[in-house]
Each structure stands twice: as C-alpha cells, then as structure tokens.
Amino acid sequence: MIKVYGYSVSNYFNQVEFALLEKGIDFQSIDTQPSQDDEFKIKSPMGKLPCVDIDGQFLSEASVIIEYLDVTHDGIALIPREAFRAARVRQVMKCLELYIELSCRRLYGEVFFSGPRDEAAFEQVKPVIENGLSALRHLCTFDEYLCGSFSAADIVAAHTFIYAAPVCQAIYDWDIVAEVPDLGGALDLINQRPAGAEIANKQAIALKKAFST
Ligand SMILES: N[C@@H](CCC(=O)N[C@@H](CS)C(=O)NCC(=O)O)C(=O)O
Structure with a gap:
C-alpha cells in the first residue's frame, strides 16, 4: 500500500x-x-x-x-488525456504554485507566527501575485472547474488559496479570490467534493490543534 x-x-x-x-x-x-x-x-x-x-x-x-x-491508476483523470488540455492544466498548476503559493509563503511568518514584517517581501510579493491572478483570468475557463472538468489544477488551486487568500487579506487587505471572476464559485465546488471536504476538514482540525498549543 x-x-x-x-x-x-x-x-x-x-x-x-x-x-x-x-x-x-x-x-x-x-x-x-x-x-x-x-x-x-x-x-x-x-x-x-x-x-x-x-x-x-x-x-x-x-x-x-x-x-x-x-x-x-484508473479512475478519474486528474490530468486530461488530450495533450493540449493536459498542457493547459499543467500551466495553471505552475502559475498557482510559482506565482501565488510560493510568493504568499514569504508572508507566512508575519501572519501565522507573529514574525516581524519582511519589508522586501511586502514590496515584492504583491506584483507577482497580481501577475499570477492575471494569468488565471487568461487561462481558466471556469466551466465549471478551473479548466473544464475537475482536474489536478483544481486540487492545487484549493490548497493554494486556502492559505494565500487569508494571508493577502491580512497583509494587504486584499481579497485575491475576488480578483478572478468565478474563482470563488469554483473553489466552493472543489471543497464540496467528498474528497475536498474530507481534506479541508482534516486541515481545519490540524490547524486548530497546531495553534491552540
Ligand atoms: N515543492 C514542494 C514543496 C513542499 C513544501 O514546501 N512542503 C513544506 C510543508 S507545506 C515543507 O516541507 N517545508 C519544510 C521546508 O521547506 O524545509 C512540493 O511540491 O511538494
């Protein structure tokens, strides 16, 4: 196993x-x-x-x-089998990871661990995220998930915005989900899938435990 x-x-x-x-x-x-x-x-x-x-x-x-x-493994195709659609899903996954998740990570210390403000990160992160969000607006079709049917891009999106959204809200008073039309609805759909809900629930319990000690 x-x-x-x-x-x-x-x-x-x-x-x-x-x-x-x-x-x-x-x-x-x-x-x-x-x-x-x-x-x-x-x-x-x-x-x-x-x-x-x-x-x-x-x-x-x-x-x-x-x-x-x-x-x-058989079952749902998380990467589409058709080559261009597969490439698009991978492109969206890269945008999410490189330009949104990894950028936001530079701000975690201040938000989650009450660290001092990293002034360089504060200045540098926002324009990178703006570009990342602009890429999502160009690339994602949102019919009904990010790239059509449910894919690995949706899994990465849910577990990027789960931290990136509250971090940008706390640091910049900026609602990054609202910057991409239809993204909020897609994230809700992803997190309502049985697997999505199970993972989100486990994550919420683990977070509560981590920050209550
Ligand atoms: N690029 C890696 C990133 C994984 C990652 O950063 N994991 C964090 C936990 S969320 C970690 O292990 N951090 C410890 C470290 O950076 O040394 C991946 O896609 O798996």
Whole structure:
C-alpha cells in the first residue's frame, strides 16, 4: 500500500491526499515533520513533505506525485488525456504554485507566527501575485472547474488559496479570490467534493490543534 508522509496543516501534503482520495487509491498517512537529516533526505532529497513510499521507492514534489498516481491508476483523470488540455492544466498548476503559493509563503511568518514584517517581501510579493491572478483570468475557463472538468489544477488551486487568500487579506487587505471572476464559485465546488471536504476538514482540525498549543 502507498504510504504518504506529511502533516495535515501542509497544503502540499493535502494536495496529495486529495488526489489519492479522488482516485480511490488505498493509502496510509504517516504523520511526519520535514527534516534536513541525511536519513530523511533518502526519502525526500529536499527535506520537504509530502513524499510517498511506493513499494520501497520514494517520490517527492506534490505535483509529480499527483501525476504519477494519475497515470498509474484508473479512475478519474486528474490530468486530461488530450495533450493540449493536459498542457493547459499543467500551466495553471505552475502559475498557482510559482506565482501565488510560493510568493504568499514569504508572508507566512508575519501572519501565522507573529514574525516581524519582511519589508522586501511586502514590496515584492504583491506584483507577482497580481501577475499570477492575471494569468488565471487568461487561462481558466471556469466551466465549471478551473479548466473544464475537475482536474489536478483544481486540487492545487484549493490548497493554494486556502492559505494565500487569508494571508493577502491580512497583509494587504486584499481579497485575491475576488480578483478572478468565478474563482470563488469554483473553489466552493472543489471543497464540496467528498474528497475536498474530507481534506479541508482534516486541515481545519490540524490547524486548530497546531495553534491552540
Ligand atoms: N515543492 C514542494 C514543496 C513542499 C513544501 O514546501 N512542503 C513544506 C510543508 S507545506 C515543507 O516541507 N517545508 C519544510 C521546508 O521547506 O524545509 C512540493 O511540491 O511538494
């Protein structure tokens, strides 16, 4: 059985669990924290989570894991089988990760851990996110999910905006979901899917626990 390492506060871990549930794949979650120890880096060379153990072989990077699960298992196609539609889904996934999720991550310290303001990040992050949102306006069709039928892009979107939206609200008083027409409705649909709701619920419980101690 596939083992998935990570923790439920992690939006990348949650993307992989979401994909596993959507595909109907049996898996075991192993609650694990990231680590730079050499021993851990055998499993995940960057020391990050999630990573998965597939019959003793390890894979990391959430989007890579999701693609692997998709091509090796039947069920819903998370990456469309038609080449151009597949490329579009991957393009949207990249925009979400590189320009929205990773940019917002630079602001997490101030929002989630009461850290000092990072003035450079404060100046630099907003224009990158603006471009990322503009890319989504150009690329996504929202009929009814981001790229037509439900796909891996929707999984990444849900677990990008889940933190990016409150972070931009807190730092810039800026509603980034409202910047992309129809995005809010699509996110609701994604989070209402049985797998989406299960993961969102686990994440909310884990967040509450993490910040109550
Ligand atoms: N590009 C990686 C990012 C994963 C990532 O940043 N995971 C966080 C937890 S949400 C982590 O392990 N952080 C620890 C670290 O950066 O050292 C992926 O797609 O899986």
